[in-house]
Amino acid sequence: MVVTYALSLKYVPAVLVDARRITPDQFAGKKLDEIKKIVLLEGGREVRIGELFDIVGPERAPENPGDIEILLKQGSNKLCYLGYRMSGGRIVVEGDVGHFTGYKMRGGSIVVKGNTRNYTGSKMRGGTIEVLGDAGHKLGGKLQGEKPGKGMKGGKIIVHGRAGAEVGVGMKSGTIIIHGDAGNLVGVDMQGGTIVVVGNAGIYPGTNMYAGKIVIGGKVECLLPSFYADAILPSVKAKGIRFDKSFMLFIGDAIVGGRGLLYLSYEDNKALLEPYKELVEGMRL
Amino acid sequence: MTQILIKNGIVFDPINGINGEVMDIAIKNGKIVESTEIDESKAMIIDARGKVVMAGGIDIHSHIAGPKVNVGRLLRPEDHYLTNKPHVLPHRRAETGLTVPNVFRFGYEYARMGYTFVVEPATPPIKTRHTHEELNAIPIIDKAAFVLVDSNWIALDLISEASTELLAAYFAWLLSSTKTLALKLVDPGSDVAWLIKGKGIDLDDQIPGYDLTPRDIIREIGNASQLLRLPHKMHVHCNRLGYPGNYLTTLKTMDIVREIKRVDDGPALHITHVQFTGYKGDSWTTLRSGGEDIAEAMSRNPYVSLDLGQVIPGRPATTMTADAPFEFVLYHLTRWKWASADTEVETAAGIVPYVYRKRNYVNTIQWVIGLEVALISRDPWRIIPTTDHPNAGPFTDYPKMFAWLLSKKAREDDMRDMSQLALKRSALPSINTEFTLYDLAVMTRAAPAKLLGLEKRKGHLGVGADADVAIYDIDPREVEISKNYKKLIQAFKRTWLVIKDGVIVVKEGEVVKTIYGRTYYAEPVIPSDLEKEVKRVLEKKFKEYYSITLDSFIINEEEIRNPVKIKISTQLTR
Structure with a gap:
């Protein structure tokens, strides 16, 4: 009881x-x-x-x-x-x-x-955190100065409002879902796990990511050139959230030889992703 | 004035030959006196029945101050998370940090372990003002610093061009103008090679730009320090530190004492953190312990002393050394973060964080080497246990190291978690030696005091010594330390009572009063004509090499909190 x-x-x-x-x-x-x-x-x-x-x-x-x-x-x-x-x-x-x-x-x-x-759910290994308002910076992150992979290792964080910069910095595993917008550098130094941002994100999502999955359903300010455009997908489903719009899948970050998956909404970032479309379609020919 | 009488303690005082006798220690005006001299009715009586009384501990090699410690603090913010201990005013300031703590934690933690004298072993001459600023801020303990001379362009010029007398006079000037106690050589000559070629050199390789080898540097600086009759002649960090197979370089470096013209019988060379330079084998996978060979060389060679640089497995460390080329190599091994700095004219330095892992093969061999050297040579008067804080482990783990030296059971218990392959390939599991508390008092009190030439005032409890006393809550008559080593760790981690200069600073493991200790430095007296010649040479060289003037270089006595000058009459005095 x-x-x-x-x-x-x-x-x-x-x-x-x-x-x-x-x-x-x-x-x-x-x-x-x-x-x-x-x-x-x-x-x-x-x-x-x-x-x-x-x-x-x-x-x-x-x-x-x-x-x-x-x-x-x-x-x-x-x-x-x-x-x-x-x-x-x-x-x-x-x-x-x-x-x-x-x-x-x-x-x-x-x-x-x-x-x-700041640092909500930092270095957590299990359990659930649900924030109905906004969260600060470094959600589920590692501490400043630590190696990548020392961040969140498991569990789930759900934020219904917005989140600050460096969401999931250095995370190893687990899930972060943000229903609002996220700040700059979503998933920086990420080594695994999943981040889903339903709203918009700031600059350079996935910087230095080795592995893991980032889904951004809204607008992104800019993208690093070290990501390879892989495919255009008609819809994406991640951690129970379904986006019925077209997404572009990137693989990176090539700077660190990473194989992380970065899904960006193609609908909302047409101006940014237009040049990649030709590359992706050209590869098919 | 304060009078303290410590009654019925079990006293270990090797310099005066006292081994576990129950006796009283009397303190008056910050000095130890005959117990008849004090008035028992006015004195504070401390009942130390069933407790061990020793002089305050002396750490001969611990990086506690200076520019590289400060850069280490900046490099490692994660070292300071969750280590904060709030202040207790008015007697204790806030503490933070683990491997590179703030200045207050250095003083308090050393005091809590019963240490009252700590030496910062490497300070670049031009940055020594900073080192002294930090030493001034460290509470409770007494301090001293060793000055780096091995890659100093002026020293190298004088070695290759001028006479040993002039070199000796330069060192005398350097010691007294930087207010330091002895000369430190780090990977001799390598920092010159690092700046020019980007790599370190072995003992008999030529230094680029000079017609010299590291062997020449060690020999000539050795000769000069003999002429100066320095109490602690040379503090040498050997070449090729951290590379497999470097134990041969260490043995060769030890043999250099035979080429030095010695003026007295004391050790002519101190090899520091010998664990890092005792690797046998030709690669990391075939690494073996060279501890037996070094211990054997020690027994043949009475003019060498050592400190261990004992690795503490399972602990994070921050390696920081003036051996910049090795730090560059270590950075590529760890692939995390690295700070490097070149000090104009004098030296270079590097800082790399590192974690010693218990199951790791190489780290286990490193752990074995330090213990093998100490336990096979069985010469506590010449082997000082240190962790080369923060390079091989934090100084706060000293009690753990003492347990390994005093108890075979402690070693066996920790061996279970370590790399069994590494242990199979080393002699340590079959060594039965166990040091006693008396040996521990030698290694941590008497021997370092003698090595530093401070045996008149420090490291013993005889009449006339400074009243630095540590009382540990452990009764060797009741507790069998080799079986119950946890009791030893507990007692040495938190001292029952520490008296510094006749003031009680630690009670039951907690700091109760903050006072500030002294800073010791050497001033060798040289004849005036030689002094004039050195000044003339230096004025010219300073204009040529340095970015600052000669007058700005010299540190005044007013810049140091509680300075103590040790005048040394040299061989040069006419």
Whole structure:
């Protein structure tokens, strides 16, 4: 049976809060008093959950983190590392959250009804993150300075709004679906997995990608010359989303000897993709 | 003034020949005194019953400051994620970083392990002002730096043209004007070859542009340092570091001491991070450990000392060295990122991140070499355990290394996760040697103090020594360390109590007070006529080579926090 802990902020924090201990794994098996004593960092200062939040929930949490739901009745874009390494259960935020939401997450699900900031689902290995608002930069990405392939390794991220730059930077596996627009450099340094952008994207999607699949259903600002045009497809279906319009398939990025698949909507990028059409049709002859 | 009495501790003090005796240590005004001298009613009494008392540790080779550490910080942002430790004001600043931490973590982590003196082993002369700025900011520990001289154009000119006396006088000027303690040679002559030809050279190859070989450089600098009677004569990083088969170069380099005119009985040559230069075999797949050969050469050659550069498997590292040609090769092996810099006239440097993997064949052989050298030669007075931080592993893993040296069980437990093929091809699994706590006190306290010529003030607990004391919560009478090595790691990771200059800085593994240590530097005294001649030569060379003037080069004593000058009467004094 799933139990719910409802957390509501006593005050809105003015500085970033390291809330990595707000996860079902940390709550599991603890009494309510013990949960209230879990330490967070507000700025550099230690603060207990009970001092920052009013907590309403059962006296004792179940042993299995999968049976715990944490409900943040009010979000704040200062709350970082929410759901850090969580292995099961569910976190629902009825508002915004900060950076690194679901960092290194292994299972369970996070639903954010507002917006998230940078590095949402960064380095996650499993589970689901759903953002009803917008997400920041480096969605499902690796950290700055790490090798390609150190990003997201599994699981699923769904963003219903827009996403910032460098979606899925260095991702290895897993799925990212963005129903709105995405920023520049979608899937940079990508080594596997799937990114689907239903809306438009910025410049240079798929820069330095080795493998994986990027589908962009809207307009793209420009494309790198290191992608080979492969075919024109009448329609594309990716991760349950069907686009009933013609797409052009590119393979690249040749700079790194990659074999990644980049699907760009031909309908929306006629001016950009017109020159490639002749090449693709010429090959057939 | 503060008086402290440490009662009933189990004292290990090799310089004074004390091996695990229960005795009292008295501290007054930052110095160790006879226990009769202090007034017990006014003194702070520390009950160290069942605890090990040693002098503060000394690390002879750890890259803690200087331009390349700073470039390493810029190169590795991922090294700083999730390593932050917030400040606890007023006594502790915030810490961050793992292999290239911020200055505060250097000081605090060393203090937490009971180390109170650390040497930055390579600073390019022209950038030493920066090195001192960083050393000034490192809290708690005492510091010193070694200055790079091997690819310095002025030094090379003087070696090929002028007399050994003039060369010695130049080094005396260099040490006192850069405020450093000893001379460091990194892959002698290779940085000149790197700049001109883009590759490193072996011991007997000719240096482009000069009629010299690295062998000549080591010999002549050795002779000059003998004339100067420097306490730590030469700190040599051997040629062909990191290449399979380089143990022969190391053995040849050790033999150079026979060509040096020695003036005293101390070691004439210190081979640093010997693990990186002890590879046998002719390719990476046939790599073997040259540890046995090096240990054997050590026993034949009493004028050489070593430090290990012990690899810590399963840990990330950031290799940073003035051996720029090797870093270029390593960059092509790792294919990730690389920073390279050439310092005008003097040297070059490279930085490449690296991860030592447990199951990797080559990394296991590297792990074996360091331990084999130490365990086969069994000479704690000449072998210093280091990890060449951050090249072979972070210094925070020293306790792990101590466990491998003190306990066969610790080695066997870690061997299970390593490359079995590599272990099958090496002697380490059959070595039963286990050092004792006394040996550990020698290796980490007494021997480095002697090698640096600081054995009067550092590395012991005799009367008159600086009051740098580390008390570890481990009772060797109750805990059998070779069986229960985890206890040793725990005790040495977080010291129970550390006293620095008579002030308690660490209590139960946590920093409770921040003070700032001293910076030691050598000033050899040379006759005035020789000094004038050096000035005359330098003025001409500086105009020719350097982009700055001679006056801007010299670092003043005011630029250093708590400087301590060590005057050295040289052979040149008339």
